[in-house]
Amino acid sequence: MPRSRGEDEASDKALAYSKFYGGKVGVSPKVPVRSLQDFSVWYTPGVAAVSKAIQANADMSFEYTGRWNTIAVISDGSRVLGLGDIGPEGALPVMEGKALIYNYLGGVNAYPLPVRAKDEAGLISVVRALEPSLGGVNLEDIESPKCFEVLDTLRAELTIPIWHDDQQGTAGVVLAGLFNSLELTGRKLRGSRIVLFGAGAANVAAARLLVEAGADPGDLVVLDSKGILYPEREDIDQLSLRNKWKYDLALTTNGRDISGGAKEALEGADVLIASAGVGPGLIKKEEVAGMNDRAVVFLLANPVPEMLPGDALAAGAEIVATGRSDFPNQVNNSLLFPAIFRGALDVRAKTITDATVIAAAKELAAFAKRKGLTPKRILPTMTDWEVYPTVAATVGESAIREGQARKKASREDLLRTATAVIGVARKTMDALRKGGIIPEPPGQG
Amino acid sequence: MAVPKVRKATMADVPAVADLVVRAKRLNNEFDPMFAVVADARERAKAYVSDSIKARHLLLVAAAGTKVVGVVRAELRERIFYSPERTGLITDFYILPEFRRRALGHDMLEQASSGLRRMGAQIIVAEVPSQNEIAVKFYTKRGFRSLVQHFAKSPQ
The missing domain is CATH 3.40.50.720 (NAD(P)-binding Rossmann-like Domain)
Structure with a gap:
């Protein structure tokens, strides 16, 4: 799927406008400054009373400051969009865009904050240090499996919400789309055979949420670049050491003990959720044709889905969703x-x-x-x-x-x-x- | 899923046991490149396992029905200068992932220790890569302590 004229136009505009505006978000006042005298209230000496009240009860920082409505959009720039590891500076325009969406659609004050952190411990340490200033943290565009460790540790340790949008956000919208797709095709979550094509951030989180929402783990089949995950796969011990999240999926899913690739996984499946990588051609028409009647197919790679939506429909899928706005059913x-x-x-x-x-x-x-x-x-x-x-x-x-x-x-x-x-x-x-x-x-x- | 039972290995188990031995060696390679596994490891493992049975070394398997899911191999070694002299050395220990986390490892170690004691072992020693923290934890949790450290480097 070549780049469309619309995509080219958006790129040209993004470059020109970014330079023109010099950034998408900024800090602006929330209080009136009628004269310089007001600073004796907003700043010293008056502000000391507010500081003391918060010192006595740290939770008052949610009432007396903007903390209640402030989050940071934090990335190490290690897996930005489809661009890969482009570093924190390269990630900044993306995090600015995210912060703008947070503000405009959610009324949230979001700071774009890519950071230089070389490993999990470094990233965890930065977020931990920022906690007192924030009401929450949106982690963004962090490579897998680093993102799992960072999210799990911070979620367990901090007392503000830590959200990794590539995991929970994508999985949440997938789940919403799936609930309605199952209803339209006369299915229940429990008993549906679901294939998760790709075992990165989004699908690992989707698998966990699906099970918590009622799916039978034995009815899930997860594939990564080496094929179906199952307990006796050759590289299973490597996974146990390098990616315990994928390892756990290998042990708990795939109750039918299927091995092989997409063809074997999709044979008789009801749902395909592909979140694997830029297509088309990663999934073939004949593989989708092997799915059950009234199949549900989500093809989420951006900018080009794992297979062309038209091919999935031609192969018999009843509902097809993608990550793109120019096709029906955008999982966004x-x-x-x-x-x-x-x-x-x-x-x-x-x-x-x-x-x-x-x-x-x-x-x-x-x-x-x-x-x-x-x-x-x-x-x-x-x-x-x-x-x-x-x-x-x-x-x-x-x-x-x-x-x-x-x-x-x-x-x-x-x-x-x-x-x-x-x-x-x-x-x-x-x-x-x-x-x-x-x-x-x-x-x- | 059938509950695995621990028993002595037979010649019929050789291919399955060899597969588990190779998996264990590949796992070791995760901890250090000095454990790079040779291309014909599976063939060598078959010979190694059948030789072990013939030499009457200790070779126990955990079997879930007809499927071999775990192996422990050990042999007796004499220590010339130290007392106690007779050591039961566990050289290979592997359980398929889906059968872990359910005390099968503990059970196999207990049975291997008993078997080695019956063979005359006065102390039980297990060999694991220094970096294999899971194995280190497994043994220390059961009263083992680190006895010898091997230091390795490629010659200049």
């Missing part, structure tokens, strides 16, 4: 992460549990269902604005239920707060544009 993390943090921050959550991700995925699925499900519309789109406060309220409720919230509120209040905070972000953008503070892009003014 942006549907979830702004709402996840909106909800988590509104209750000052200490973590985002898998149960909360599953609850958010169900809400996302229910939202699409209310709008009407078809094989070409299994998920909401980013223009469905109401989805964000709705999912945020569910996230808040779930965090309270899970005992992870510092602050409790009713669903109505959560919905009201999320709607208001997201509304402020959108109104701010409108005001800044109308006031000429944010000018129109060059050539369009």
Whole structure:
């Protein structure tokens, strides 16, 4: 699949606009400065009283400062988009873009913060050191299996939500799309045979969430670049030492003891979730043709899916989803992460549990269902604005239920707060544009 | 999944046991390049295993039904200068991953130790790569302590 004219145009604009604006986000005041006298309140001497109150109770930092609504988007630049290890500086424009989405769709103050950290311990240490300033952390574009170790350690250790969007975000949206696909094709999660093609961040997290949501681990088959994972594979001891997450999948999934490649895995399968690498051609038409009737096929590699969606449909798939916006059924993390943090921050959550991700995925699925499900519309789109406060309220409720919230509120209040905070972000953008503070892009003014 | 039973290896087990021995050697290679496994390891392992049975070394397997899922091999060695003199040396110990984490290793070590004691061993010694922390933990947890360290380098 060659680059389209649209993609070329977007690249040209991205370069020109990035230079014109000199960055996508910045810090701007939230308080009035009527005269320099106000600094005696916002800064010294008045601010000392606020510091002392927080010193007495560190959780007050969520009430007296912007911590309640602040996250960092942290990357080591080791696996950025499809570009690979391009380093922290190279990752900065991507993290800025993510921060902008957080702000615009979720009302979250997000700092783009790529860091120079050479290994797991270095990255963990940086995030640990930043915890006091943040209400949460979005980890982004960190290579596998490093990302698993970093996420697991920080989730267990810190008392703010740590979210790795490439794992939990993608897996959450996959789950939402899958719930609706199963309903459309008359299936239940339990009993469906699901093939996970690729064993990187997204699919390892998807496998865990699928099982927690009710899938039978024996009905999952996971493939990596060497084929199907199973306990007696030649390299299994290597995996036990180098990638314990993949090793655990090899031991707990594949109840039928299937070995081989995509052909063997897909024979009689109901669902394919491919999150493996740039295609097309990684999965063949005849392999999808071996799946059960009314097959569900998710092809998530960007920018080019593992096989052409048209080929999957021609091979008999009933529902096909991709990561792209120019095909129906875009499995897009942006549907979830702004709402996840909106909800988590509104209750000052200490973590985002898998149960909360599953609850958010169900809400996302229910939202699409209310709008009407078809094989070409299994998920909401980013223009469905109401989805964000709705999912945020569910996230808040779930965090309270899970005992992870510092602050409790009713669903109505959560919905009201999320709607208001997201509304402020959108109104701010409108005001800044109308006031000429944010000018129109060059050539369009 | 059948519960594995520990028994003496027979000549019929040779191919399966050889496969497990090679897996163990490949695992060692994960810890140090000095354990690079030779290309014809499987053939050599078959001879090694059948020779061990013929020489009446200790060779126990864990079998789940007809499937061999674990092996422990040991032999007697004499120490010329130290007392106690007779050592039961565990040279190979491997269990397939799906049969780990269920005390089978403990059971096999117990049975191997008893067998070696009956053969006259006065101390039990196990050989593992220094970097294999899982094995080190396995033995230290069961009262073993590090006795000899091998230092290796390629000659200049």
